[in-house]
């Protein structure tokens with residue numbers, strides 16, 4: 195294992211700078227019309243609530259994008275439950291979001307047909323397929339209503355349109371090391387340039403509730419193999435609030451960025467400091483911040499948006515709520 199990590203580390207340093215970014219995935223809902231993926235917290239929401247009613251408010255989503263931008267976080271993707279937003283709603287959100295980010299973003303809203311990819315082209319640099327695992331039997335078990343084939347068609351259409359392609363992979367659901375060859379072939383076939391390598395989060399109420407999360411070594415094994423096989427691949431690794439101690443190993447294995455940490459909830463807390471320190475101790479400069487609130491004219495940022503007056507007011511109020519709770523959390527110890 196040590197020599198695998200060393201080799202991956204060398205490959206990383208030959209191709210990327212010694213920095214690490216924090217990536218924020220911004221969610222627009224907490225429900226999903228698919229709702230039966232075995233690992234997903236959205237599969238465990240109260241059934242009496244129609245998925246379309248699990249939408250976050252537009253103001254709160256946009257406030258989160260403003261915060262992310264000011265804190266120097268990259269946007270992992272804009273995402274949420276499949277079938278919750280209409281294409282028109284997604285298009286409208288993307289327009290406002292890219293006014294804030296100043297650049298195109300990654301989108302992950304399920305397998306999209308070519309016609310919708312074309313519609314979103316002005317706002318997206320790439321699409322993310324939430325593929326989760328490539329082993330066909332395991333995939334059937336963990337995503338019974340979310341087959342891979344529509345994602346494969348989306349990747350092909352995205353390629354024709356010049357869009358970048360990314361995928362997700364969750365370590366710890368029952369895959370074996372033999373599956374690496376399948377993953378490698380999939381990445382090559384669809385020209386995947388970015389992968390999100392998560393570690394299973396055992397979620398209450400799912401079949402994985404009592405499954406231990408993958409060890410740091412196991413998650414690092416997949417990242418290192420990917421780094422060596424695809425030296426230029428952008429590899430994001432998912433951590434969790436109690437997994438700061440694995441960051442050094444995951445970065446050494448060749449990850450480019452970190453995600454999944456609940457950065458607004460724990461902003462400025464001892465966990466956020468631990469994460470930044472772990473990254474620095476691994477020899478990586480931390481881009482952006484999980485701990486320092488910048489001096490910013492937040493009102494001016496909101497007023498710059500093309501949103502109508504009412505929406506601007508709501509975004510300002512949401513920002514105020516977020517900032518207040520972030521200030522309150524500062525320096526809390528866990």
Ligand code: SF4
Pocket residue numbers: 226227228229230231234235236237274275276324340
């Ligand atoms: S499709 Fe995505 S959001 Fe919906 S249940 Fe499955 S993993 Fe969760």
